[in-house]
Amino acid sequence: MIDTAAFLEDLDTLRRIGEYKTGVHRPTFSPRDMESRHWLAGRMAEIGLEPTIDGIGNVFGRHTGPGPHLLAGSHIESQNHAGWLDGALGVISALALARAGLPVDVCAYADEEWHFGKGFLGSRSLIGQLSEEEMDEATGTFTGQPLREALEQAGLAGRPRLVIDPARYKGAFEMHIEQGTQLEHAGLRLGVVTGIVGIRNFLIEVEGKQDHTGGTTMAERRDALVGAMRILHAIDTEFPKVCGERSVWTAGRLALDPNAPHIIPGRAEISFSFRDIDNAVMDRMAAALARIVWEHNRRDRCPATLTATSRSEPALCDPAMQAALTSAAETLAPGAWQAMPSGAIHDSQHLARVMPAAMLFVPSIGGISHHWTEDTKREDLDLGMRVLWDGARRFLEG
Amino acid sequence: MIDTAAFLEDLDTLRRIGEYKTGVHRPTFSPRDMESRHWLAGRMAEIGLEPTIDGIGNVFGRHTGPGPHLLAGSHIESQNHAGWLDGALGVISALALARAGLPVDVCAYADEEWHFGKGFLGSRSLIGQLSEEEMDEATGTFTGQPLREALEQAGLAGRPRLVIDPARYKGAFEMHIEQGTQLEHAGLRLGVVTGIVGIRNFLIEVEGKQDHTGGTTMAERRDALVGAMRILHAIDTEFPKVCGERSVWTAGRLALDPNAPHIIPGRAEISFSFRDIDNAVMDRMAAALARIVWEHNRRDRCPATLTATSRSEPALCDPAMQAALTSAAETLAPGAWQAMPSGAIHDSQHLARVMPAAMLFVPSIGGISHHWTEDTKREDLDLGMRVLWDGARRFLEG
Numbered sequence: 001m002i003d004t005a006a007f008l009e010d011l012d013t014l015r016r017i018g019e020y021k022t023g024v025h026r027p028t029f030s031p032r033d034m035e036s037r038h039w040l041a042g043r044m045a046e047i048g049l050e051p052t053i054d055g056i057g058n059v060f061g062r063h064t065g066p067g068p069h070l071l072a073g074s075h076i077e078s079q080n081h082a083g084w085l086d087g088a089l090g091v092i093s094a095l096a097l098a099r100a101g102l103p104v105d106v107c108a109y110a111d112e113e114w115h116f117g118k119g120f121l122g123s124r125s126l127i128g129q130l131s132e133e134e135m136d137e138a139t140g141t142f143t144g145q146p147l148r149e150a151l152e153q154a155g156l157a158g159r160p161r162l163v164i165d166p167a168r169y170k171g172a173f174e175m176h177i178e179q180g181t182q183l184e185h186a187g188l189r190l191g192v193v194t195g196i197v198g199i200r201n202f203l204i205e206v207e208g209k210q211d212h213t214g215g216t217t218m219a220e221r222r223d224a225l226v227g228a229m230r231i232l233h234a235i236d237t238e239f240p241k242v243c244g245e246r247s248v249w250t251a252g253r254l255a256l257d258p259n260a261p262h263i264i265p266g267r268a269e270i271s272f273s274f275r276d277i278d279n280a281v282m283d284r285m286a287a288a289l290a291r292i293v294w295e296h297n298r299r300d301r302c303p304a305t306l307t308a309t310s311r312s313e314p315a316l317c318d319p320a321m322q323a324a325l326t327s328a329a330e331t332l333a334p335g336a337w338q339a340m341p342s343g344a345i346h347d348s349q350h351l352a353r354v355m356p357a358a359m360l361f362v363p364s365i366g367g368i369s370h371h372w373t374e375d376t377k378r379e380d381l382d383l384g385m386r387v388l389w390d391g392a393r394r395f396l397e398g
Numbered sequence: 399m400i401d402t403a404a405f406l407e408d409l410d411t412l413r414r415i416g417e418y419k420t421g422v423h424r425p426t427f428s429p430r431d432m433e434s435r436h437w438l439a440g441r442m443a444e445i446g447l448e449p450t451i452d453g454i455g456n457v458f459g460r461h462t463g464p465g466p467h468l469l470a471g472s473h474i475e476s477q478n479h480a481g482w483l484d485g486a487l488g489v490i491s492a493l494a495l496a497r498a499g500l501p502v503d504v505c506a507y508a509d510e511e512w513h514f515g516k517g518f519l520g521s522r523s524l525i526g527q528l529s530e531e532e533m534d535e536a537t538g539t540f541t542g543q544p545l546r547e548a549l550e551q552a553g554l555a556g557r558p559r560l561v562i563d564p565a566r567y568k569g570a571f572e573m574h575i576e577q578g579t580q581l582e583h584a585g586l587r588l589g590v591v592t593g594i595v596g597i598r599n600f601l602i603e604v605e606g607k608q609d610h611t612g613g614t615t616m617a618e619r620r621d622a623l624v625g626a627m628r629i630l631h632a633i634d635t636e637f638p639k640v641c642g643e644r645s646v647w648t649a650g651r652l653a654l655d656p657n658a659p660h661i662i663p664g665r666a667e668i669s670f671s672f673r674d675i676d677n678a679v680m681d682r683m684a685a686a687l688a689r690i691v692w693e694h695n696r697r698d699r700c701p702a703t704l705t706a707t708s709r710s711e712p713a714l715c716d717p718a719m720q721a722a723l724t725s726a727a728e729t730l731a732p733g734a735w736q737a738m739p740s741g742a743i744h745d746s747q748h749l750a751r752v753m754p755a756a757m758l759f760v761p762s763i764g765g766i767s768h769h770w771t772e773d774t775k776r777e778d779l780d781l782g783m784r785v786l787w788d789g790a791r792r793f794l795e796g
Binding site (some may be wrong): 035078079080081104114120131141142178179181197199201206208210212213214215216217218220221223225226229230232233236243246247249250252253254255256258259260261262263265267273314329342343344345364368369370 | 477478479512539545576577578579595597599600608609610611612613614615616618619621623624627628630631634641644645646647648649650651652653654656657658660661662663666669673674740741742743762765766767768769
C-alpha cells in the first residue's frame with residue numbers, strides 16, 4: 001500500500017531546504033539546490049534504490065529488482081523565489097511509488113526550470129539529446145555564469161552523464177501541479193493529461209541609439225523602448241487574429257540598455273514565446289510574428305531582429321497510461337477528475353520521445369505558480385498520490 | 399592669459415581616473431569618484447585655492463583674494479560607463495579660470511548625475527535647498543544603497559555642508575558639452591545658452607499578476623508588461639498633440655518583476671519624464687499623461703498609478719553674462735557660434751535661483767552623450783576654454 005503520510009512528510013522536509021516565505025528559492029546548482037539533490041540521493045538509498053548524481057545534476061535512483069520497470073520523477077530545482085510543489089511534487093511522489101514496492105526508477109531531472117541555456121538539461125541528457133557543445137555554450141539565464149563553471153562549483157564537473165535504455169521501461173509517469181485554474185474553476189480535484197503543449201521561443205532585439213534625453217530632439221532620437229513597444233503593440237493587436245482557441249503568448253522579459261531614467265534606451269531585448277497543442281497553429285503565429293517584425297523594419301527607425309531561439313514539440317500522452325490513471329481516478333474520486341491538456345511544458349515531453357509517458361495534475365490554489373504563494377490543498381496532494389499509485393499499479397498489471 | 403595646454407592636460411589626467419574604454423565610469427561616491435574628488439582638491443591647492451570636500455561631496459576651492467568673485471564649475475561624477483567630458487569639462491575649465499588669475503571659486507557639485515535620490519544634491523546643498531530629511535531618505539538609483547551609508551563609505555559622513563553667500567558672487571559660469579547635434583548640424587563651434595529646460599519626472603506603476611505562462615489562459619491573465627506597453631503606446635500617440643515645438647519625453651527605465659522569459663510579469667515600473675523651456679507646455683503634457691493613465695484604468699485589467707516624483711523649473715540665463723560670452727565668441731570665432739536653449743538640465747539651473755548664471759556649450763561629436771564614446775574635438779575644447787575665459791573677464795570688467 002501507498003504511505004501518503006511519509007510522502008507528505010518528505011514534501012515538508014524538502015520544503016525547508018532553501019525556504020523562502022512559504023515557498024522555496026533553489027535555482028539550479030545553487031548551494032540550496034545541491035543540498036536538496038544530496039538529500040534526495042540519501043532518501044533514495046534509504047528505501048533501497050541505487051542513487052547516482054550524474055554530470056548534469058540528474059539525481060537517479062535505480063530500482064535493483066526485476067522489471068518491467070517504470071520511470072517516474074520531475075525536477076527538484078525551483079524558479080527564483082517560487083513555489084514548494086512545482087517539480088518537487090513529481091519527485092517526491094515517484095519516491096513514494098518506489099517506497100511502496102513498485103518497480104520504479106526515480107529521477108529528479110536537472111534544470112527543467114531553465115536556469116541555464118535552453119533548459120530541460122536533465123531530461124534531454126537522459127535520453128541522449130544534450131550535446132557537450134550545447135553544454136559548453138550554455139550560460140545562466142539570470143547570472144550569465146557559464147554552465148561548465150556552475151557544474152564545477154556544484155562539484156559535478158567531470159562526472160559521467162547517465163543515458164537511459166528506453167527498453168528498460170514500460171512508461172514514464174509524472175505528477176505535477178496544474179499551474180492554472182481550470183480544475184479549481186470546475187470544482188475538480190484531478191486532471192488526467194491528454195497532451196502537452198509545444199512552445200516556441202524567440203528573441204526580439206531592437207537596436208536604437210543611446211543618448212541624452214535632454215539634448216536629443218524627438219526628431220533625432222532612436223529610442224529602442226519606443227521601437228520595442230511598437231512591436232509589442234502590433235503583437236497585442238495581430239495575434240488574436242491568427243491564434244488557436246487555447247494559444248497563449250508572452251513577453252516575459254524585456255531588458256533595456258542602459259535602463260536609466262534620463263538616458264534614451266539604446267537597445268531593447270524581448271524574450272517572447274507562445275504555446276499551443278497544435279503545430280499548425282504555431283506555424284501561423286510564427287509567420288505573423290515574422291510579418292510584424294518585417295513591417296516594423298519597413299517603417300521604424302529602430303531596426304529589430306527576430307531569432308527563433310528554441311522550440312519544443314507538442315506531445316501526446318500514452319492512451320493506455322491515461323486509461324490506467326482514469327480508472328484509478330474514477331475509483332478513488334468518482335466524478336472529481338477530468339481529461340485536460342497541459343498548458344505548461346514538462347520533462348515528460350522529452351521522455352515521451354523515447355517511451356510512453358503520462359501525467360497527472362492536482363489543482364493549484366488560485367492557479368498560482370512560479371510564485372512563493374503557490375500551494376495545493378493537503379487532501380488533494382494525498383488523493384493525487386493515491387491515484388498515481390493506483391494508476392501505475394493498474395498500468396503495470398495491464 | 400589662459401593656459402589651454404594645462405587645461406587639456408588636466409582633462410586628460412582626470413580621464414584616466416575610472417577609465418572605461420574611451421570614457422569613464424565614476425558613479426557618485428564610488429571609489430573612483432572619490433579618487434577624482436581628492437585629486438581635484440589637490441589641484442585646487444596647487445594653484446592657490448583653499449579646497450574643502452564637504453558633507454555632501456562638493457569639492458569647493460575658495461579664492462583667497464578680493465572680489466567681486468565668480469563661481470564656476472560643474473560635476474565630476476559620471477553616468478555609468480559614460481563620457482569623459484560630461485561635467486568634467488565644466489570643473490576643469492573653472493580650474494583653468496582660477497589658474498589664469500581670475501577671482502573664481504571653483505566647485506565640483508556632487509551628484510548632478512542622479513545616482514542618489516532626486517539628484518543635484520551638491521548644487522542644491524550649496525544654495526541651502528537640500529534638507530537632512532531628504533538625505534535620510536535618499537537611496538541609490540541603481541544600487542538601492544542609502545545615501546547615508548554611501549557617504550559613510552566615502553569617508554564623508556559627519557562633515558559639515560557648505561552653503562554659499564550669493565552676495566559674494568557677481569555670477570556663476572558653467573561650460574558644458576552640448577549633448578545634442580544642433581551645433582554640429584549647423585557647422586558651429588559654440589553655443590551661448592539662453593535658458594535651461596525644466597524637467598518633470600514621473601513614476602508609472604502597473605500592477606498585474608505574476609503567473610505561469612503556460613497554465614494561465616489569455617482570458618485569465620493580467621500581464622503587467624502588456625499594461626505598461628498600452629500606456630506607452632497611448633503616450634506615443636497622444637503626446638505629439640499637446641507638446642511644444644522643442645518638447646522631449648522619454649521612458650528611460652522600465653523594470654519588470656520578475657522579468658523572466660516564462661513568467662507573466664506581475665509588476666512593471668516606468669520612469670517617465672519630459673522637458674520643455676515653458677511651464678505652460680509642461681502643464682499641458684502633465685494633464686495629458688494623467689488623462690492617459692485615467693483612461694487606461696477605466697479599460698485595462700492592470701491598474702496603473704501615476705506619481706509625480708520631482709520637477710525642476712525652467713531657468714533663463716543672465717542677459718549680461720550672455721552678452722559677455724557673445725562678445726568673446728564673436729571676437730575669437732566670428733560667425734561660428736549661436737544662441738540656443740539647453741535641452742539638458744544642469745547645476746546652473748539651481749545656482750540661477752540665487753545669482754545670475756550662464757552657460758557655454760561646445761559641440762558633442764555625433765551628439766553622443768551618456769555613453770563612453772562621447773567626445774568633442776580638441777580644437778573645440780581649446781576654443782571653448784578661451785571664450786569662457788574672455789567672456790568671464792569681460793563680465794567682471796563690465
